[in-house]
Amino acid sequence: MRPFGELEAAIMKELWSRGEPATVRDVLASLSTSRTLAYTTVMTVMDNLHRKGQLDREMSGRAWLYRPVRSRAEHAAALLQNVLDEAGDRQEVLMHFVADLDSASVAQLRSAVEAARRQGDSAPGDAG
């Protein structure tokens, strides 16, 4: 999954937070509060996002109305799936809390943990 560029991300964020389709002019108006942007710049980026399958659009009057193809939650799920698929190989990029284990040893370890917990409960003060 290719990450969004900086302006692409700002546009996606804006469209997600609106929750309804918006024109290039709408998006430009919102983004312009924090920076100076040309209409054509925003139009080009939104057109690119449409071509990449990230935005749907339909004609309304004389302007395109854009909306995200995937919700923010769907995007989060896709990102996580991406991370999990690459797991293990790139530890200098990200470090997982736990690597995969087969079910048999997981069950074994669970019973060991529960045994230790009971022991800890029966001998308070030695829990650390």
Place this chain on the structure above:
Amino acid sequence: MIASLALLAIGLALVVVGPRLAGARWTRQAPWLAILTWQALTVAAVAAVVLAGVTLLIPITAVADDLGAILHACAVSIATAYAAPEFLPGRLLGTVLAGVVPVWLLVCAARVLIGGWRARRALHRSLDLVAEPGADSGGLVVLEAAAPAAFCVPGRTSHIVVSRGALNRLSRRELDGVLAHEAAHLNGRHNLAVALSEILLRAFPRVPLFAVAAVQTRELIELLADDAALEAVDRVSLASAIVSLAEMRAPAAALAMAQGGAALRVTRLLAPEPPMTAWRHRLGAVAALAIVAAPLFLAGYPALSAALSDLCNI
């Protein structure tokens, strides 16, 4: 010539004997020292081979003209001490070891570091876009996704990420353990140790020492992070967190290769081995440094002894 041969022998010995460290029990008692030792072993092996190349190339007529015969005599005596070969194969080997190997290492280092930096930047950007800041402080962000996962992404703005699926099924104490473990990775800059082992593995993928060192470094940083996390959470809760996350991911893992790393962590948390005594710890650190110093000393010794000889008494 003797120095070159000795250095090559040291390099070879480290490559052959080095991987045996993997089985040593003390590495679990003192993961920090073990990581240091792996780094010393791998760096010394490379340094010995590169220095062997350098000593093959010490030129006979390095300094001549103006400074006069005294300096010339000194240079000759140093060069004689190394007895660098005049014949072509020796020169060629020297050039490869002293020139090509370091350049190749730099290329691999650039690839690993820049590639990692790019991947992290992309990940940070995506996370900023779709992850919610967690209820707690401490850099925790939540990914609204059912798949269970917990990981950290180092960098100037680091992230500790827990998915909603994992968050819902971890107890408060378990979550504390996860966060403390990941924070230890970030604070200890464990990714740098991994990056170093990764660079050497990328440069020489067929040398078993570097493959073993990379695998061991990955396992050892987990032990290190567990030990650090114990300052914030008790052993049983941390062990329970590891098992809980493994349970959530178990169905997907049926296909994946079973890994001993997590099992070792749990066992080690539940039945802690006594920590290494302070003097053994210090002795180990000195030994690790000696491994790195040995090639340097071997390479420098002939020059040093020649420089101290009469010819160099300027």
